[in-house]
Amino acid sequence: MKRARVAYAGAIHEATPHADGLRLADGRVLAEHDVVWLPPVARLGSIIALGLNYADHAKELAFGAQDEPLAFLKGPNTLIGHRGQTRRPHGVSFMHYECELAVVIGRRARRVKRADALAYVAGYTIANDYAIRDYLENYYRPNLRVKNRDGFTALGPWLVDAADVPDPGALALRTTVNGRVTQQGHTRDLITGVPELIEYLSSFMTLDAGDVILTGTPEGVIDVRPGDEVVCEIDGLGRLVNTIVGDEAFGR
Amino acid sequence: MLMNNPRTGADAARFEAPALGTVYGTLLNFKGALAALGDTVHQPPLKAPPQAPVLYIKPRNTIATDGADIVVPLGVDALEVGATLALVIGRTACRVSAANALDFVAGYAVANDVSVPHRPYYRPSMRFKCRDGFCPISTVVARERVANPDDLTIRVEIDGIEVQRGNTSQLIRSVARLLADVTEFMTLSPGDVLMVGVPEAAPLARAGQRVSLLIEGVGRLDNRLVAEGAAP
Numbered sequence: 125m126k127r128a129r130v131a132y133a134g135a136i137h138e139a140t141p142h143a144d145g146l147r148l149a150d151g152r153v154l155a156e157h158d159v160v161w162l163p164p165v166a167r168l169g170s171i172i173a174l175g176l177n178y179a180d181h182a183k184e185l186a187f188g189a190q191d192e193p194l195a196f197l198k199g200p201n202t203l204i205g206h207r208g209q210t211r212r213p214h215g216v217s218f219m220h221y222e223c224e225l226a227v228v229i230g231r232r233a234r235r236v237k238r239a240d241a242l243a244y245v246a247g248y249t250i251a252n253d254y255a256i257r258d259y260l261e262n263y264y265r266p267n268l269r270v271k272n273r274d275g276f277t278a279l280g281p282w283l284v285d286a287a288d289v290p291d292p293g294a295l296a297l298r299t300t301v302n303g304r305v306t307q308q309g310h311t312r313d314l315i316t317g318v319p320e321l322i323e324y325l326s327s328f329m330t331l332d333a334g335d336v337i338l339t340g341t342p343e344g345v346i347d348v349r350p351g352d353e354v355v356c357e358i359d360g361l362g363r364l365v366n367t368i369v370g371d372e373a374f375g376r
Numbered sequence: 377m378l379m380n381n382p383r384t385g386a387d388a389a390r391f392e393a394p395a396l397g398t399v400y401g402t403l404l405n406f407k408g409a410l411a412a413l414g415d416t417v418h419q420p421p422l423k424a425p426p427q428a429p430v431l432y433i434k435p436r437n438t439i440a441t442d443g444a445d446i447v448v449p450l451g452v453d454a455l456e457v458g459a460t461l462a463l464v465i466g467r468t469a470c471r472v473s474a475a476n477a478l479d480f481v482a483g484y485a486v487a488n489d490v491s492v493p494h495r496p497y498y499r500p501s502m503r504f505k506c507r508d509g510f511c512p513i514s515t516v517v518a519r520e521r522v523a524n525p526d527d528l529t530i531r532v533e534i535d536g537i538e539v540q541r542g543n544t545s546q547l548i549r550s551v552a553r554l555l556a557d558v559t560e561f562m563t564l565s566p567g568d569v570l571m572v573g574v575p576e577a578a579p580l581a582r583a584g585q586r587v588s589l590l591i592e593g594v595g596r597l598d599n600r601l602v603a604e605g606a607a608p
Contacts, residue, residue, distance in 0.1 A: 264497060269561055329507060
């Protein structure tokens with residue numbers, strides 16, 4: 125089952141897919157553009173992201189082998205839903221998207237073994253984890269000014285039940301910018317796969333329902349500019365649309 | 377967790393602290409802490425002194441209270457005690473100016489940003505700072521009760537003996553300046569916590585020891601370290 129959270133006519137609703145767009149829980153059927161799409165998980169907890177978790181992307185950024193997964197955290201200020209806008213500040217030279225499989229934890233997980241790990245997953249969605257490389261510094265990488273900016277984690281459109289994704293390691297993903305394919309990958313190429321990530325993280329921290337793991341991005345990141353439409357797609361999960369805007373849209 | 381602090385007196389009891397949101401930490405914001413890195417800030421992998429505030433997130437599993445035990449993981453000799461002043465945000469803070477930044481602060485608390493000792497600072501593993509219970513935070517005292525957050529003595533005692541002393545007058549970015557620089561690119565919401573930095577020479581503590589953090593006019597935070605797997 126796929127579920128979204130949308131705002132429509134003064135309230136927040138749960139919605140499911142419909143041939144004409146989406147259907148609110150109260151029965152109203154609406155077109156995709158009629159609603160405001162929110163991140164599909166109401167009470168998100170910790171947002172854990174993986175850096176350099178596809179061998180090709182690590183190579184693209186000139187990184188060698190790693191001793192353990194390179195995980196970092198993002199704050200809820202970064203979250204936006206499907207069809208949201210992300211601001212590119214004036215004067216930066218390299219801002220890029222990152223299409224990622226997002227894993228939503230369904231129940232408390234502590235010291236979980238990889239063989240059992242998928243039982244702790246509520247579902248999956250698509251994340252677009254933006255970064256501005258101009259701001260990269262060498263202290264606590266990736267420093268928050270690069271990735272923890274308002275609106276820099278697009279999430280959605282749907283939360284897809286874990287039962288509908290039997291193998292999170294068998295999903296093709298791709299990004300298009302203005303309709304042109306710029307990024308392609310497959311989750312079988314994850315350096316640390318979903319069960320192993322849950323085992324790794326839960327070995328030192330308790331994961332709880334609503335925590336999200338963004339599993340990293342393959343190669344193919346390019347600079348995006350105001351007006352660009354960035355679409356991240358994952359097989360079976362849907363397509364997450366985001367538009368880059370300039371400072372003007374934010375009154376800056 | 378954020379009950380009123382009985383140590384701060386009766387009139388503080390009228391203060392309703394917001395529920396905690398996201399907890400952000402700041403690294404290398406004390407002059408002495410940055411100076412202690414010496415020339416390494418110019419060498420690989422750091423290559424240059426920090427420009428923007430050096431920030432990180434303490435996830436929700438780390439948040440703990442006064443009196444909670446802090447678990448020293450198996451195979452770790454001692455934990456680093458990160459004594460810091462914590463700002464608790466009271467109003468949505470986006471692009472605030474330093475001139476009125478303090479208006480966005482609901483109150484102050486004492487926080488212990490516990491770490492497994494680690495170097496370098498380039499890309500530390502989450503294992504070092506994100507373990508369960510690695511961020512005890514005291515009760516919150518209302519902003520009005522702290523005359524000047526940029527002149528507060530921070531002290532650490534281990535088993536009653538003072539092992540560290542610092543003062544927020546030594547911050548590279550003052551409390552207001554830090555809020556302005558952080559909210560330039562990320563919005564802080566009511567209940568979010570911004571820890572302003574840890575003074576140089578953060579002490580180490582071992583299982584069995586009692587760690588007390590004291591900030592004058594703000595409060596104190598007492599936690600005991602216990603070995604992983606030890607009987608409660």
